[in-house]
Amino acid sequence: MYTLFFTPTANGYKVLVMLEALGAQYDICHINLSRDEQHLPAFSRLNRHAKIPVLLDRDNQQLVAESGAILLYLAEKHGRFIGASLDARWQVLQWLMWQVSSLGPMAGQNYHFNHQVPEPHPYSADRYVAQTHRLFQVFEQALALQPYICGDYSIADMSIYPWMRLHRLLRINLDGLPRTADYLHRMTSRADIQRAYVIGAPYQERLEGDVDRVQAIADALYGGH
Ligand SMILES: N[C@@H](CCC(=O)N[C@@H](CS)C(=O)NCC(=O)O)C(=O)O
Incomplete structure (x- = not known):
């Protein structure tokens, strides 16, 4: 409990x-x-x-x-949800750390400067959109043809999805990120996530x-x- x-x-x-x-x-x-x-x-x-x-x-x-x-x-x-083999486990840890150290902070600042800042600050708003977009591109490449970022569904996906699903608010256009768009659809369709x-x-x-x-x-x- x-x-x-x-x-x-x-x-x-x-x-x-x-x-x-x-x-x-x-x-x-x-x-x-x-x-x-x-x-x-x-x-x-x-x-x-x-x-x-x-x-x-x-x-x-x-x-x-x-x-x-x-x-x-x-x-x-x-x-x-942490990888069946030693190699898979390190993949999961790598992507979990990527989320908490890169995607989370960049997307968090992106959200702040685009939606919460008391005075508009275009330089910061645009900078964090660009940083977030770069991270989405990294993810797009790494995903390749796998259904989930480390092959099997893992805590790495659980940490990444709640931020990526905010892509519109983060001003990220998924048009050039087709695997990520499919991935988000796959995640959103999961019964546990729903x-x-x-x-x-x-x-x-x-x-x-x-x-x-x-x-x-x-x-x-x-x-x-
Ligand atoms: N590094 C922390 C970040 C947690 C975090 O930023 N939580 C936010 C909500 S998403 C919060 O509690 N904000 C309240 C505040 O900053 O005062 C984690 O990954 O758990």
């Missing part, structure tokens, strides 16, 4: 997609970022970086933050997060004060 501290953002969906792929038992503790609930002291005790996602493994009270680390934790614990996005969607509308639960969980783990 797991508790996922979640907001319906790309990084949040990575873990929801994995939990659905595993058929794991979990509940969701909602952190409303638009109300700055990530900065509540109780949540900061769970993750000093004050960001979602965070996973609590109820079996052993293990807390894990950082989406890439959470995906690895779950893949190792369940022995799934379930994850159906489960996550209502949290977009929720006004308040589960702040009392966060407090209770932090107190149970670390003691009240």
